Amino acid sequence: MEERNINYTYMTNLWGVINYKQLTNFDEWYMGDFNSAYYYQDWDKILRYFAGAGFKGIELMVFSVPSIRNAFGSMKNFKEFAQERGIERITGMFSHHVGSQDKNNHAAIYAYEQQAIDALAECDGINLIVQPAGQYYGTGPLDEDGLKNVAECMNTVGRMCADKGLAVSIHNEFWCAVNKYDHEKFLEMTDPRYVFYCLDTAQVAIMGKDILHFYDTYHDRVQYFHLKDTTYVNAPDEKRFGPGAEFDEKGGRWFWEPGGGMLDFKGLYELMKKHHHKGWVGIESDGTPEPLATILLTKNYIDTVLDPIYK
Amino acid sequence: MKPVASYGIVNADTSGPGAFLRAAKWYWDELTDMFSAAGFSSVMIPMVPNTENVSRNGAPICTASIRTRFGSLAGYLEYLNDKDIENVECIGVSGQAMYNSLFETGLPIERFYEGFYEYAMDAAQALKDLKGSTLLVSPTPGKGFLLQEFAGDEEKIRNFEKESAQCLNKIAQDCEKLGVNVAFRNEFWTTMRGTGVDEYIKLLSDKVSFALDPAHLYMAEADYSEYFRKYAKQSKVVCFTDTKYVDTDKAYETISPEFPQSGASQRIYWDLGFGDIDFTSLFETLKTSGFEGPVILEPKYSLDIPKGILRMRTFWNRLEKEYAAKEAR
Numbered sequence: 001m002e003e004r005n006i007n008y009t010y011m012t013n014l015w016g017v018i019n020y021k022q023l024t025n026f027d028e029w030y031m032g033d034f035n036s037a038y039y040y041q042d043w044d045k046i047l048r049y050f051a052g053a054g055f056k057g058i059e060l061m062v063f064s065v066p067s068i069r070n071a072f073g074s075m076k077n078f079k080e081f082a083q084e085r086g087i088e089r090i091t092g093m094f095s096h097h098v099g100s101q102d103k104n105n106h107a108a109i110y111a112y113e114q115q116a117i118d119a120l121a122e123c124d125g126i127n128l129i130v131q132p133a134g135q136y137y138g139t140g141p142l143d144e145d146g147l148k149n150v151a152e153c154m155n156t157v158g159r160m161c162a163d164k165g166l167a168v169s170i171h172n173e174f175w176c177a178v179n180k181y182d183h184e185k186f187l188e189m190t191d192p193r194y195v196f197y198c199l200d201t202a203q204v205a206i207m208g209k210d211i212l213h214f215y216d217t218y219h220d221r222v223q224y225f226h227l228k229d230t231t232y233v234n235a236p237d238e239k240r241f242g243p244g245a246e247f248d249e250k251g252g253r254w255f256w257e258p259g260g261g262m263l264d265f266k267g268l269y270e271l272m273k274k275h276h277h278k279g280w281v282g283i284e285s286d287g288t289p290e291p292l293a294t295i296l297l298t299k300n301y302i303d304t305v306l307d308p309i310y311k
Numbered sequence: 312m313k314p315v316a317s318y319g320i321v322n323a324d325t326s327g328p329g330a331f332l333r334a335a336k337w338y339w340d341e342l343t344d345m346f347s348a349a350g351f352s353s354v355m356i357p358m359v360p361n362t363e364n365v366s367r368n369g370a371p372i373c374t375a376s377i378r379t380r381f382g383s384l385a386g387y388l389e390y391l392n393d394k395d396i397e398n399v400e401c402i403g404v405s406g407q408a409m410y411n412s413l414f415e416t417g418l419p420i421e422r423f424y425e426g427f428y429e430y431a432m433d434a435a436q437a438l439k440d441l442k443g444s445t446l447l448v449s450p451t452p453g454k455g456f457l458l459q460e461f462a463g464d465e466e467k468i469r470n471f472e473k474e475s476a477q478c479l480n481k482i483a484q485d486c487e488k489l490g491v492n493v494a495f496r497n498e499f500w501t502t503m504r505g506t507g508v509d510e511y512i513k514l515l516s517d518k519v520s521f522a523l524d525p526a527h528l529y530m531a532e533a534d535y536s537e538y539f540r541k542y543a544k545q546s547k548v549v550c551f552t553d554t555k556y557v558d559t560d561k562a563y564e565t566i567s568p569e570f571p572q573s574g575a576s577q578r579i580y581w582d583l584g585f586g587d588i589d590f591t592s593l594f595e596t597l598k599t600s601g602f603e604g605p606v607i608l609e610p611k612y613s614l615d616i617p618k619g620i621l622r623m624r625t626f627w628n629r630l631e632k633e634y635a636a637k638e639a640r
Contacts, residue, residue, distance in 0.1 A: 013331070014331065015326040015327065015330060016324070016325055016326040016327065016330025016331060016333075017324040017325055017326060017330070018326040019324070019325060019326070019567070019569075019570040020570055020572065020577065021572050022572075023577055024577070025575065025576065025577065025578075028555075028576060028577070028578045029578060029614070032581075032582075032585050033582075033614045033615060033618075035614055035615055036327075037327065037614040040326050040327030040328065041325065041326055041327065046326070065414075066411065066414055067324075067567075069566070070565075070566045070567035070570070070572075071567060071570070071572050096364065098362075098363045098364055099363060108416070108417040111417050112414070112415065112417055115414065134363050134364075135363075135367050137367070137379075243367065243379040243380065244336075244366075244367035244368065244369055244376075244379055244380065245367075246367065247334050247335040247336065247367070247368070247369040248335065248337075249335075249336050249337065249369070250337050251332065251335050251337035251338070286331055287331050287332070288331070289328055289329050289332060290328050290329075291327075291328060292328075
């Protein structure tokens, strides 16, 4: 394997919920329907698409744990199945702390997260990536106590992760109850020994933050990334704070593959080089209408634009 | 008989190009328009329990997501009416959906039917607001999940099933006050699958009817024609689902019954008219039994939604045409 400072891992949520381990009968999905469904429903092929495009790691959504267990019997079996297909590491899992602003919900969140942590540990993962609170609509803005409770919840889950040899990182969605006006404040309220930050470049840019300034300032906390692009930098509050803001009412697309939008990835990579970042870097492409095209465009962008700057 | 188009045609939890977009409201706007364009004026909506996470979904997947997007159930009905959909004839609630939500809500299995009752009654109230007639209830999670939950203890599973019947009776009693019918489904993975329905019905009050579904009876190796003849007269609603699936590997008792992980066949549902069910004879049975209620057309998890909707209309037109021709003879 080539010596690199960074390797790439791909969040699998761009595919939706993958229900099958392996489909074998092409005809029953093709004859009479004559479409491509056979190619997009099983882990066997989807893992091979990632590996075939040159990605060595994947990340999972916590929501996929039950369906993976249904299909494979255990997360460990899933990990071995992925390795046989060229995926070296299941690096991360996305989860969320809906309701964390209220301490009364913490016990249920910890119980839920313990399931996620156990599942991630079982497949030898690295990093639990956490949306720190529910959507802004109906929850935000958070008062001081609410924000403290969200931070306390994150710190506790951070310690739970550390007990299993994992890390936890904040993934701050542009529509989250923790938002533009308390973004850095919230990060500083969390315990740097246990809680890291996963910089989702598009989410944070849509929120109205300068991602280069943020990374340069907090590079010691930013140990993980979700690289994705956007054409919608600094969205107004009413767009981010509306009901179900993540899913645009008219079908508009928030997120693009790196290089498909306006973000300065070259600048970011110069900073990553400056700060000697090492580890797995995640790609997330939620919302693409065509996963295979997006995966290949992303790999090409890494090879031709990002790698020459820092790899 | 009144054909009702089911939103169950879409598998919101599947993979492939555009999968993520099924959580966007515009997708369901178009779907509703397509149902209307295909000549359907009533719909059936399968709903999951309300959780904060799904409430932000653009799909009308739970009452909370409808309230989030449309302000109220009345607002949603107004929206549907504007698209020439007169009402939501049925809402489906299921023990499996309830079970799936436990991962997120942390509700213990001991309080399962307490939660299920709340979920069902919330849906029933929504149904009343949406001018519907019947709450369709699938009362237990899959057998495979219960085998896992109760470590294979069949007695515990039987007791759980009895509890489901008590809950169903209570739901029906309270739905009567709302003017809503209650019918139950026995999907092929449920504990009362196939012929098990006969015993299960004995646990139920006469306020609960059985919703016949030929595909699920077929997959559970029951004679669906016989069951249509036996239960057509008591039916308040009938479901038309098609299949070719033969459960050679006992997928019904696994934790992935709708997505069999082994066997020569792994596809459960087919667009209406493309499977092995003899709907012509079932249509005739329903007609001769005097059934005049809603028929839920549910080409579940169609691989091509616009085509599946058009096939639904073609399928229904053909049934009516064939029956009329036979009558004329």
